Amino acid sequence: MIKVEGLTKRYGPHTAVNNISFEVAKGQIVGFLGPNGAGKTTTMRVLTCFLPPTEGSATVAGFDVMQEPLEVKRHIGYLPETPPLYPEMEVDEYLEFTGRIKGVAKTEVRGRVEEVTERCALGDVRYKLIAKLSRGYRQRVGLAQALIHNPDVLVLDEPTAGLDPKQIIETRKLIHGLSGDHTIILSSHILPEVSTTCQLVIIINQGKLEAIDTPDNLTARLQGHETVFLEVDGPPDDVAARLQSLDGVSRVTRKDGHGGRVSFDVETGKDPNIRSRMARAVIESGWNLHELRSVGLSLEEIFLKLTTAEGDKEEAAGGAS
Amino acid sequence: MNNVLVLAKKEIRSYFASPIAYIVLGIWALIFGYFFYSATAIFVDYSMRAMMQRGQAPPMNINDFIIRPLLMNVSVIVLFFMPMITMRLFAEEKRMGTIELLLTSPLRDIEIILGKWLAAMVLYLCLLGITALNMVFLFIHGKPDWRPLLVGYLGLILLGAAFLGIGAFISSTTKNQIVAAALTFGVFLMLWVLDWVSSYSTTPAGKVIAYMSITQHFEPFAKGVVELKDAVYYISVIFLGLFLTVRSMESLRWRA
Numbered sequence: 001m002i003k004v005e006g007l008t009k010r011y012g013p014h015t016a017v018n019n020i021s022f023e024v025a026k027g028q029i030v031g032f033l034g035p036n037g038a039g040k041t042t043t044m045r046v047l048t049c050f051l052p053p054t055e056g057s058a059t060v061a062g063f064d065v066m067q068e069p070l071e072v073k074r075h076i077g078y079l080p081e082t083p084p085l086y087p088e089m090e091v092d093e094y095l096e097f098t099g100r101i102k103g104v105a106k107t108e109v110r111g112r113v114e115e116v117t118e119r120c121a122l123g124d125v126r127y128k129l130i131a132k133l134s135r136g137y138r139q140r141v142g143l144a145q146a147l148i149h150n151p152d153v154l155v156l157d158e159p160t161a162g163l164d165p166k167q168i169i170e171t172r173k174l175i176h177g178l179s180g181d182h183t184i185i186l187s188s189h190i191l192p193e194v195s196t197t198c199q200l201v202i203i204i205n206q207g208k209l210e211a212i213d214t215p216d217n218l219t220a221r222l223q224g225h226e227t228v229f230l231e232v233d234g235p236p237d238d239v240a241a242r243l244q245s246l247d248g249v250s251r252v253t254r255k256d257g258h259g260g261r262v263s264f265d266v267e268t269g270k271d272p273n274i275r276s277r278m279a280r281a282v283i284e285s286g287w288n289l290h291e292l293r294s295v296g297l298s299l300e301e302i303f304l305k306l307t308t309a310e311g312d313k314e315e316a317a318g319g320a321s
Numbered sequence: 322m323n324n325v326l327v328l329a330k331k332e333i334r335s336y337f338a339s340p341i342a343y344i345v346l347g348i349w350a351l352i353f354g355y356f357f358y359s360a361t362a363i364f365v366d367y368s369m370r371a372m373m374q375r376g377q378a379p380p381m382n383i384n385d386f387i388i389r390p391l392l393m394n395v396s397v398i399v400l401f402f403m404p405m406i407t408m409r410l411f412a413e414e415k416r417m418g419t420i421e422l423l424l425t426s427p428l429r430d431i432e433i434i435l436g437k438w439l440a441a442m443v444l445y446l447c448l449l450g451i452t453a454l455n456m457v458f459l460f461i462h463g464k465p466d467w468r469p470l471l472v473g474y475l476g477l478i479l480l481g482a483a484f485l486g487i488g489a490f491i492s493s494t495t496k497n498q499i500v501a502a503a504l505t506f507g508v509f510l511m512l513w514v515l516d517w518v519s520s521y522s523t524t525p526a527g528k529v530i531a532y533m534s535i536t537q538h539f540e541p542f543a544k545g546v547v548e549l550k551d552a553v554y555y556i557s558v559i560f561l562g563l564f565l566t567v568r569s570m571e572s573l574r575w576r577a
Contacts, residue, residue, distance in 0.1 A: 048425040049424075049425060050421060050424050050425050050574070051574060052574060052575065070427045070429070071427075073425055073426060073427040073428075074427045076425070078421075078425045080418060080421045080422075082418050084417070084418050084419040084420075084421050084422035085417075085419070086331075086335065086417075086419060088334075088335050088338035088339060089331075089334070089335075089338070093334075097327065097331050098422065098426070100323075100324075100327040101324060101327055101328065101423070101426045101427075101428055102426050102427060103427050145422070
């Protein structure tokens with residue numbers, strides 16, 4: 001339903017999204033997970049044709065965002081981070097207006113308004129001015145607006161941000177109820193949010209795609225993993241074999257070295273002594289060790305960031321202990 | 322076309338849901354009412370005197386003494402009211418983030434722009450309606466020629482449409498309504514006084530600059546004369562304004 005290939009978006013010298021590719025099948029709920037400023041909103045804005053990509057392509061429901069933006073927009077319902085509401089309008093009137101501009105025929109728009117009003121539980125406030133609504137209701141009006149033309153794809157940017165716990169649970173339920181009929185992409189910077197509602201999680205950090213997997217697999221993969229970067233002067237194959245033979249090392253990946261040195265990414269288990277044992281192994285074999293450090297922000301660290309920023313302890317522990 | 326009307330309807334509603342429309346219309350009615358009363362009172366005063374000294378003064382004509390100067394006045398006062406009508410068109414949507422709704426809905430940019438411009442036109446026509454209401458009194462108590470009046474209103478509509486096109490463009494360049502209003506007012510004022518150039522410069526460049534003056538082209542309309550060059554001028558300014566707005570919306574996507 002959604003296909004993104006090599007998507008890059010630069011704002012002047014700043015790269016917001018860097019070469020991201022992924023695919024989403026029909027009816028799936030996909031969670032975009034990443035700390036603030038990771039590029040989630042930018043990616044969503046490209047998908048909804050609000051921003052053009054700098055490089056790469058994206059297709060939604062078979063239509064390219066650059067070639068056929070009108071068709072893409074017809075198939076997408078989008079809830080931006082702040083719901084785009086007109087405070088001087090009544091809820092009912094607002095939904096009718098959004099329905100009309102999204103191409104719902106005049107004869108059908110009333111029926112659609114009734115349906116989304118019911119679905120998003122807006123019956124009590126339908127004749128109230130949007131200016132007078134609470135945050136939770138505003139979010140629901142925003143969601144109703146995204147659903148009004150019964151789109152194939154729903155793009156929801158932080159749908160539960162700023163809601164109280166009860167509203168969060170209601171919103172999650174609502175989103176869950178929508179899957180099946182709609183393909184949904186939602187973003188969040190909170191792990192539990194995504195792991196409870198989504199079938200697939202896409203983790204991005206600083207514009208780069210870090211992982212795509214099911215929530216369960218991710219948790220398993222993360223159970224105590226660490227990546228260490230090594231730069232060594234020595235015969236590559238021997239070094240790799242020696243590192244691999246160490247207790248607690250699960251995978252050694254060779255990388256391009258320069259100046260006769262070889263670099264490796266070594267995935268290890270959770271062991272506070274592993275780095276010193278690696279260093280000793282290299283030195284005792286008679287090779288020179290140039291560099292040894294833990295790599296940037298590991299997936300786990302991103303996860304930790306995500307889970308500790310907000311969200312409840314239990315689920316965080318389940319995700320990243 | 323359907324989308325344009327849907328958008329225009331929403332825009333007109335938000336004019337009348339906010340105090341803007343009422344303030345603009347109310348102040349306008351007051352100011353124009355004062356102008357109208359003064360012009361009529363002076364006319365009545367003069368014609369009384371002319372009657373008393375029969376034979377010395379030429380017969381006085383409502384069209385020349387009331388309608389034409391009033392129409393000229395209107396063409397200048399609208400200058401002060403236009404920024405209030407156009408400042409919010411795009412600036413408000415940009416600040417509120419609702420522009421994201423419009424730009425991610427299956428609408429063409431030109432539909433959004435025409436919808437907003439049309440709504441502004443409707444409010445402007447309400448202003449003209451108030452002036453027309455005043456003019457009705459002239460027909461009740463006198464016999465002015467209605468043809469030059471009609472031509473005058475045609476001119477005012479063209480003039481307003483041109484102003485609103487430029488105003489829409491300026492509003493689309495900023496998030497801040499006050500900035501939009503100030504810029505719009507500045508540009509309109511310049512366009513008004515541009516024809517002063519003709520009084521001290523006779524070079525071709527001076528003529529071109531004077532030709533760009535927006536109010537100068539209105540004078541023939543006020544006299545009841547439609548000249549092709551004036552109509553062409555206004556229509557080109559309308560197109561220019563809307564075209565620039567389209568470009569500005571496009572650049573919004575690339576820069577945002």
